[in-house]
Amino acid sequence: MTSESIGWWGVVLGILAGAVRGGTPFLLVSLGECLTEKSGKINLGLEGTLLMGAMSAYAVSYKTGSPWAGVAAAGATGALMGALHALLVSRPKVNDIAAGIAMLIFGTGCAFFLSKPYIQPSAPQLPAVALGGWSQVAQVQAALRISPLFFLGVAVAFALQWFFRATRWGMHVRAVGDSPAAARAMGISVGRTRFLAIMAGSALGGIGGAHLTLFYPGAWTEAISSGQGLMAVALVIFARWNPVQCLWASLLFGGAQAVGPSLQAVGISTGYYLWNASPYILTLLVMVLTCSRKRTLVGAPGALGSPS
Amino acid sequence: MKSLILSLLTATLATSALAADKVGVGFIYVGPKDDYGYNQAHAEGCAGVQQLSWVKGVEEASVPETTAVQETMRNMINLDGALIVFPTSFGYFDPHILKVAKQYPKVQFLHCGGMYTEGKHPANVGSYFGYIDEAVYISGIVAGHATKSSKLGFIAAKPIPQVLRNINAFALGARSVNPKATVQVIFTGEWSMPVKEAEAATSLINQGVDVLTCHVDSPKVILETAERRGIYVTGYHANGIKLAPKGYLTGAEWNWSKVYTDYAEAVKAGKSLAAGTIPHLVRGGLKEGFVKVSAYGPAASEAAKKDADAAKAKFMDGSMVIFKGPLKDNTGKEILPAGKELKQQALELEAMGWLVEGVVGSTKN
Numbered sequence: 001m002t003s004e005s006i007g008w009w010g011v012v013l014g015i016l017a018g019a020v021r022g023g024t025p026f027l028l029v030s031l032g033e034c035l036t037e038k039s040g041k042i043n044l045g046l047e048g049t050l051l052m053g054a055m056s057a058y059a060v061s062y063k064t065g066s067p068w069a070g071v072a073a074a075g076a077t078g079a080l081m082g083a084l085h086a087l088l089v090s091r092p093k094v095n096d097i098a099a100g101i102a103m104l105i106f107g108t109g110c111a112f113f114l115s116k117p118y119i120q121p122s123a124p125q126l127p128a129v130a131l132g133g134w135s136q137v138a139q140v141q142a143a144l145r146i147s148p149l150f151f152l153g154v155a156v157a158f159a160l161q162w163f164f165r166a167t168r169w170g171m172h173v174r175a176v177g178d179s180p181a182a183a184r185a186m187g188i189s190v191g192r193t194r195f196l197a198i199m200a201g202s203a204l205g206g207i208g209g210a211h212l213t214l215f216y217p218g219a220w221t222e223a224i225s226s227g228q229g230l231m232a233v234a235l236v237i238f239a240r241w242n243p244v245q246c247l248w249a250s251l252l253f254g255g256a257q258a259v260g261p262s263l264q265a266v267g268i269s270t271g272y273y274l275w276n277a278s279p280y281i282l283t284l285l286v287m288v289l290t291c292s293r294k295r296t297l298v299g300a301p302g303a304l305g306s307p308s
Numbered sequence: 309m310k311s312l313i314l315s316l317l318t319a320t321l322a323t324s325a326l327a328a329d330k331v332g333v334g335f336i337y338v339g340p341k342d343d344y345g346y347n348q349a350h351a352e353g354c355a356g357v358q359q360l361s362w363v364k365g366v367e368e369a370s371v372p373e374t375t376a377v378q379e380t381m382r383n384m385i386n387l388d389g390a391l392i393v394f395p396t397s398f399g400y401f402d403p404h405i406l407k408v409a410k411q412y413p414k415v416q417f418l419h420c421g422g423m424y425t426e427g428k429h430p431a432n433v434g435s436y437f438g439y440i441d442e443a444v445y446i447s448g449i450v451a452g453h454a455t456k457s458s459k460l461g462f463i464a465a466k467p468i469p470q471v472l473r474n475i476n477a478f479a480l481g482a483r484s485v486n487p488k489a490t491v492q493v494i495f496t497g498e499w500s501m502p503v504k505e506a507e508a509a510t511s512l513i514n515q516g517v518d519v520l521t522c523h524v525d526s527p528k529v530i531l532e533t534a535e536r537r538g539i540y541v542t543g544y545h546a547n548g549i550k551l552a553p554k555g556y557l558t559g560a561e562w563n564w565s566k567v568y569t570d571y572a573e574a575v576k577a578g579k580s581l582a583a584g585t586i587p588h589l590v591r592g593g594l595k596e597g598f599v600k601v602s603a604y605g606p607a608a609s610e611a612a613k614k615d616a617d618a619a620k621a622k623f624m625d626g627s628m629v630i631f632k633g634p635l636k637d638n639t640g641k642e643i644l645p646a647g648k649e650l651k652q653q654a655l656e657l658e659a660m661g662w663l664v665e666g667v668v669g670s671t672k673n
Contacts, residue, residue: 007515010511010514010515013514014507014510014511014514017510018507018510022503022507112370116340116342119340119342119343120342120344122532122550122551139513139514142510142513142514142537143514212503216503216506217502217503217505217506217529217532217533218506218529218532218533218536219502219528219529219532221343221500221502221526221528221529222339222340222370222500223500223501223502224502224503226498226500226501226502226503228503257503257504257507258507258511260497260504261494261496261504261507261508261510261511262507262511262514264492264493264494264495264508264511264669265461265492265494265508265511265512265514265515265517266515267492267668267669269493269495269668269669269670269672270670270672272494272495272497273497276496276497276504
């Protein structure tokens with residue numbers, strides 16, 4: 001069954017493994033939001049998208065028996081939610097933030113409504129990528145069973161970085177986000193670029209949901225997201241709109257999330273509310289330490305949130 | 309005019325309910341009614357009471373602890389002719405139940421918990437609760453037998469008396485058969501936080517814990533995580549064997565059908581809270597049928613079943629006392645001297661603020 005206790009190593013292992021398994025939804029959602037915001041639009045509805053993705057992934061995996069079909073469904077649902085948001089915010093006089101909050105409530109409500117038949121059944125889970133074969137320690141082996149969606153997230157983070165820096169389409173997205181007027185003068189369709197960016201970003205958010213229900217914790221419950229989608233949106237600001245920094249920020253958050261439980265497991269039981277708040281304290285600290293005196297929000301797309 | 313029509317309509321509906329000689333019973337849950345947890349336990353109670361041909365049950369799930377629940381209660385009374393309502397979540401009581409109860413003095417409002425105070429609250433309000441720590445104690449016995457590392461894990465939401473009582477009962481049950489056993493506690497701080505619960509389960513398993521149990525709203529994620537890591541679990545609220553077919557040892561379950569049936573029969577017989585013919589505070593354990601123990605899973609050993617059945621028999625004849633001296637807390641302070649005991653009804657137990665010896669954890673935040 002289980003092997004020996006690993007004591008304090010358990011805390012280290014818990015935080016590192018927690019960073020990977022708990023950080024994956026943060027990573028996918030924040031990359032989605034990063035892409036969206038680079039095009040100059042904000043999508044606060046990703047919390048709702050995350051739940052819709054989580055729900056549809058679980059439902060489709062259960063119905064078809066294939067978790068990968070679930071992931072595809074989550075991406076498609078996300079893209080659909082994104083298309084709806086994009087359609088809303090492309091209208092004149094529609095504010096992104098207000099539309100985003102509406103989408104958040106809409107997505108959450110829809111997910112809860114549609115998920116009723118899937119609370120009880122257990123859906124087939126995504127196969128883990130086992131990297132712990134070299135170790136004899138059961139805990140290390142368990143910690144190194146990594147979600148395939150984590151690798152997808154890492155790949156997307158580096159790909160997005162390259163996309164923004166070195167590709168024509170990436171530059172179009174940035175141009176649209178920084179100065180829609182200049183982009184228009186160049187002959188780029190602002191509306192279409194934003195539509196596609198929001199849709200692709202939202203699809204990533206949906207896939208983040210698939211990780212929650214098909215890998216870790218691996219079940220559908222209405223509290224499955226508990227605000228992770230909103231946190232991920234905030235992470236983008238924290239990561240200064242840089243995809244690779246989104247990766248580090250998500251790992252940090254995932255790891256910090258595991259601090260409280262792993263400390264209590266070795267008997268450090270006082271102050272767990274404080275430990276549970278550590279991700280937020282950490283964010284504040286990093287924000288204070290990295291702030292600039294010259295400019296607020298370094299790296300923010302110039303036209304972020306302004307009407308197109 | 310509109311209100312006249314509405315009240316006429318309501319009266320007609322209410323009479324039609326009466327004409328059929330049915331007792332309307334309303335159930336309100338805070339979450340989905342098939343969550344393998346608290347709400348499912350109540351929904352099973354609702355299904356149980358509906359077995360009676362003269363009961364007309366109405367249910368509403370996922371009702372938040374806001375004025376929304378007042379609206380639901382009014383609808384159940386006005387439109388469905390409910391004579392009894394069971395708003396089951398803790399937070400429904402104050403102010404929602406208290407407010408609506410004053411408006412409908414003929415309806416019985418029954419709340420799960422122990423919040424009713426005589427003189428302070430409307431006379432048509434009552435509280436009921438079960439001594440589920442008795443079933444948790446039995447789970448502890450089976451867990452104490454099953455563990456090889458003598459390390460048990462308990463994932464709990466908040467350090468409030470009802471939760472601490474279950475943790476202590478689990479530890480005392482386990483240590484009654486395995487004095488070396490310790491119970492490592494993790495408080496998640498929330499009633500429903502699946503990611504944190506999975507994280508807590510993983511951390512405990514990494515520390516060598518080989519039997520897990522919990523007190524959160526829905527044990528689903530914890531049961532599934534334990535099963536995936538190949539360790540044992542004991543359940544809480546409802547039977548979870550489907551979630552952990554290999555590792556499920558047994559579990560503590562509510563048996564609300566019995567409680568709800570009793571209330572419905574009392575109301576049919578013309579009894580009421582206000583007249584004092586239905587008691588305002590109703591409590592019971594295994595003996596009274598308020599709680600039950602899940603059927604043993606395949607991993608429960610014969611020796612464990614024997615000890616657990618013996619304890620169950622003592623609960624049934626009333627001779628079992630969980631909290632008896634000599635009893636120390638986990639900081640070494642004496643709770644009860646030798647020879648003294650606290651029976652289930654003791655009020656001290658409902659204000660519990662300590663963890664017994666053998667529990668690793670602290671009640672401080």
